[in-house]
Amino acid sequence: MRSPLSTLELVRPRSLEHALEALHASLAAERLTPLAGGTDVYVYLNAGQLPARRYLDLTPLAELRGILAKRDGVTIGALSTFREIGRHAVVRRRFPSLVAAAAEVGAWQIQARATIGGNIANASPAGDSLPVLLAHDAAVHVRSARGAREVAFDRLFRGYRDLALEPDELITAIALPFPPPRSIPFFRKVGTRRAQSISKVVFCGLLVRGANGAIQAARLAFGSVAPVPVRARHAERTLIGGKPGLGAAARARAALARDIAPIDDIRSDRDYRMAVAGNLVEQFLRVAAAEKDGRH
């Protein structure tokens, strides 16, 4: 049932410390639900699917804002919107797949509000940024009143919509190391229509080629094909040492069935998703074959 707005409480913290203390203290009664851009929270509220009555407004927290470029990578504040991410010069140059994913999140209005921290914490296996973070070995910075820690992105999802976060922890930032030299990135989301749809399959690939052109490292990360975003590690292994191209794509496609387990749901069925996943890997390997030395 939908809660009347007048019954909801919004806590506006003065600082990150204050927010963390309030979140921790709330566990004794009703946990405060963090509120960032609100683009998921408001939908659940409107649909009557969110029983929570107490919210913690993260938007005043300057500590969660900003994108910092360092020597070896970037640190993206959890409150960074997809619009901010898509416009950042270093992110544009070094993480084109993240920029491509940012441009696919809803329409401009959503991109201007939706945050990367919210995309992660919402924990949908269809979140567009998630395969990109997985393929790029992201680390998620979290904090609570008890201290700070870092969670490797590939250890974050414990199960469907279940993250390895404690109820009193907030995501503060996401760290992305720069891809190695001679790496080739790729991102594509397949939905019901060209724009503004939830993904049927979302894919991010990253290949690293050696000086002789052979594949040294391969990361194939998918969303919407399993209860959590997944790396296709069997398919990745078939690529190591070979050259990108159709032969490599056929080997990877055959291995994919061991990596992903799409379901039938209202958006698509299993067979279609399997076929699309294989096609995306093939498209990536065609693009990679056409690139001489990688981009970086």
Ligand SMILES: Cc1cc2nc3c(=O)[nH]c(=O)nc-3n(C[C@H](O)[C@H](O)[C@H](O)COP(=O)(O)OP(=O)(O)OC[C@H]3O[C@@H](n4cnc5c(N)ncnc54)[C@H](O)[C@@H]3O)c2cc1C
């Ligand atoms: C019309 C529409 C279209 C959309 N299209 C897409 C799409 O194409 N692709 C896509 O991936 N998503 C899409 N979404 C979903 C949504 O926009 C994204 O998931 C967005 O990134 C959520 O971020 P937010 O800041 O709005 O999160 P909120 O709604 O504020 O929060 C989402 C969840 O994360 C928690 N949370 C937020 N920030 C933190 C934090 N720092 N630490 C801990 N917990 C936190 C909240 O408690 C809540 O549970 C769409 C939504 C709408 C309404």
